[in-house]
Amino acid sequence: xxxxxxxxxxxxxxxxxxxxxxxxxxxxxxxxxxxxxxxxxxxxxxxxxxxxxxxxxxxxxxxxxxxxxxxxxxxxxxxxxxxxxxxxxxxxxxxxxxxxxxxxxxxxxxxxxxxxxxxxxxxxxxxxxxxxxxxxxxxxxxxxxxxxxxxxxxxxxxxxxxxxxxxxxxxxxxxxxxxxxxxxxxxxxxxxxxxxxxxxxxxxxxxxxxxxxxxxxxxxxxxxxxxxxxxxxxxxxxxxxxxxxxxxxxxxxxxxxxxxxxxxxxxxxxxxxxxxxxxxxxxxxxxxxxxxxxxxxxxxxxxxxxxxxxxxxxxxxxxxxxxxxxxxxxxxxxxxxxxxxxxxxxxxxxxxxxxxxxxxxxxxxxxx
Ligand code: UD1
Numbered sequence: 001x002x003x004x005x006x007x008x009x010x011x012x013x014x015x016x017x018x019x020x021x022x023x024x025x026x027x028x029x030x031x032x033x034x035x036x037x038x039x040x041x042x043x044x045x046x047x048x049x050x051x052x053x054x055x056x057x058x059x060x061x062x063x064x065x066x067x068x069x070x071x072x073x074x075x076x077x078x079x080x081x082x083x084x085x086x087x088x089x090x091x092x093x094x095x096x097x098x099x100x101x102x103x104x105x106x107x108x109x110x111x112x113x114x115x116x117x118x119x120x121x122x123x124x125x126x127x128x129x130x131x132x133x134x135x136x137x138x139x140x141x142x143x144x145x146x147x148x149x150x151x152x153x154x155x156x157x158x159x160x161x162x163x164x165x166x167x168x169x170x171x172x173x174x175x176x177x178x179x180x181x182x183x184x185x186x187x188x189x190x191x192x193x194x195x196x197x198x199x200x201x202x203x204x205x206x207x208x209x210x211x212x213x214x215x216x217x218x219x220x221x222x223x224x225x226x227x228x229x230x231x232x233x234x235x236x237x238x239x240x241x242x243x244x245x246x247x248x249x250x251x252x253x254x255x256x257x258x259x260x261x262x263x264x265x266x267x268x269x270x271x272x273x274x275x276x277x278x279x280x281x282x283x284x285x286x287x288x289x290x291x292x293x294x295x296x297x298x299x300x301x302x303x304x305x306x307x308x309x310x311x312x313x314x315x316x317x318x319x320x321x322x323x324x325x326x327x328x329x330x331x332x333x334x335x336x337x338x339x340x341x342x343x344x345x346x347x348x349x350x351x352x353x354x355x356x357x358x359x360x361x362x363x364x365x366x367x368x
Contacts (some may be wrong), residue, residue: 001028001029001030001090001091002029002030002031002032002086002088002089003030003031003032003084003088003090003091003092004032004033004034004035004083004090004091004092005020005031005032005033005087005092005093005094006029006034006036006059006079006091006092006093006096006099006100006103006204007018007033007034007035007036007038007090007099007186008035008036008037008038008039008063008099008100008160009038009044009095009097009099009200010039010044010045010048010100010267011095011097011172011288011289012047012094012097012099012100012170012178013048013052013054013094013270014048014052014175014270015095015118015171015172015175015350016054016094016117016173017052017053017054017095017116017174017175017355017357018171018174018175018178018354018356019092019117019171019355020033020054020055020356021053021355022066022356022358022359023256023354023362023363025359025360026334026359026363028075029158029362029363032059033054033055033056033057033058033059033080034058034059034060034061034076034079034089034103035057035059035060035061035065036060036061036078036079036099036103037060037061037062037064037101037139038063038064038065038071038075038097040062040064040096041246041267043267043268043269044246044267045268047269047270048269048270048355049267051179051271052175052179052270052291053100053272059082059327060078061074061078061082063075064154064270065080068098068129070297071102071137072097072098072101072102073099073102074249074337075099075102075103075205076102076106079102079103079106080106080192081301082327083107083110083112084110087209087346088112089113089117090101090108090112090113090142090143090362090365091104091112091113091114091119091193091237092114092115092116092362093114093115093116093117093137093141094116094118094149094171094176095117095118096115096118096130096131096132096133096134096137096309097133097272098133098231098289099127100133100137101132101133101136101137104116104136104137104140104141105140106209107156108140111354112123112238113142113143114140114141114143114323115139115143115144115145115161115358116137116140116141116144116145117145117168117358118140118145118146118147118171119134119137119138119141119145119146119151119152119155119165120147120152120153120154120155120165120173121147121151121154121288121310122135122136122145122148122154122309123308123309124211124306124307125306126306128216129213130288130309131309131344132191132238134309136342138155138158138160139158140303141164142164143164143166143170143361143362143365144160144164144165144166145166145167145171145354145358145361146165146166146167146168146321147167147168147169147170147171147236147350147354148312148347148348148349148350149167149170149214149312149348149350150166150311150312150354152165152167153169164357165310166357166361167179167245167349168298168349168354168357168358169348169349169350169351169353169354169357170292170347170349170350170354171288171354171358172292172293173292173293173296173350173352173354174353174355175270175290175314176186176293176296176352177276177351177352178296178352179270179271179274179311180274180278182271182274182277183274183278184278185270186271187273190259200213200345201266205239206238206239206281207222207238207239207240207280207281208234208238208240208241208264208280208281208282208324208333208335209241209242209276209277209280209282209283209284210231210240210241210242210283210284210285211242211243211245211250211283211284211285211290212227212242212244212286212289212304213247213248213286213287213311214247214286214304214305215247216261216286216305217286217305217324218247218251219251219303221251221255223258223324224248224251224252224255224257225255225257226324226326227304227324228252228257228259228262229326230264230326230330231259231284232261232262233258233263233283233326233330234329234330234333235261235262237337238281238333238337239272239278239284240262240263241263241265241280241302242262242263242264242265243264243265243266243267243268243273244264244265244266244267245267246267249264252264252304255287263306263324266313267275274293276290277290277293277294277297277299278297278299280299281336281337282299282300282301282302282333282336282337283299283300283301283302284301284302284304284329285301285302285303285304286303286305287302288308288309289318291303291308291310291313291317292310292313292317292350294317294318294319294352295313295316295318295344295346295347295350296316296317296346298318298319298344299318300320300336300341300342301313301317301318301323302319302320302321302326302328302329302332302333303322304322304323305321305355306321306323306324307321308321313344313347313349316344316345316346316347317344317345317346318341318342318343318344318348319342319344320332325347
């Protein structure tokens, strides 16, 4: 039986890897991998394939960047003939990026069944492009694999048929569990070299790890300026390590902002970033996945957003929402540096075996 996986952007790659690997154990399943090309820089894509052991894509749609409409439409246009020619029994889509919703739409129109991995997450904030992608994808999907109980509840509240919903656990944590030993074995001097310079050597001195890329934080000049100023203030108390997303770097340049106190790094590979996360005193972020990774690692996470589609990282994990309030950020950082950080627990089914559970459900559904 033939499965087709569609991925496109950086956070998809750590989700597809364990599912692809687990499905390989089922001999009646053949698999094709389509990369939409939403992310295309080597350090946003190729390095993740290498480190996560993902085979080279069978097809790359090379869509590149664009407005939401253009990017989504381009993926649909280029994916349709691939789908018609491949004729898979099921298409798997991951997370909440534009590639996810575009592929789900094409499949539905052609009557091809869709499975959504990481279904049911809701921020209840429709100004977030990902929330639209999540709502539409879940509405169209035939199989809904959720990472946690809140996902099931959201889907049921929206009227999804209970027999479509499978609580599989968190696939991204599968990749983390697999590669954490490698990350933690990274030699200390790795970060002392040209990447980080002498200023922020992990292990030797505490540091805050920062990521920032949400349109709501970086696309408005005044908002971005105030966040950068808050981060500059943080450098008075603790070193800041800041691998910057290309979107963020572009906006800083475009708005003529200057923040020499913040040493911006290029985006890091999966293993390097995981290593930095695991040794950080605190992580400051607006990413979705990093809220989950820090919860697993037990590292305090301060999220620069008013809401989260991953509330379990707040209720059970180490995550605290600080919004865009510089004072709250400062207070929380002080609390953490004094050793009074939030102690979390790891949510159920975030155990490194979510991919296997998904593969089992799929293999049982497909004609053998
Ligand atoms: C996308 C996802 C977001 C996810 C993020 C992770 C959507 C709507 N957003 O946001 O959910 O958290 O990926 O990174 O799908 N760029 C490059 N090189 C690349 C890719 C992008 O330079 O390899 C630059 C381009 O200028 C592009 C901009 O980054 O216009 C934004 O890329 P895009 O894929 O549109 O959205 P992300 O902000 O990466």
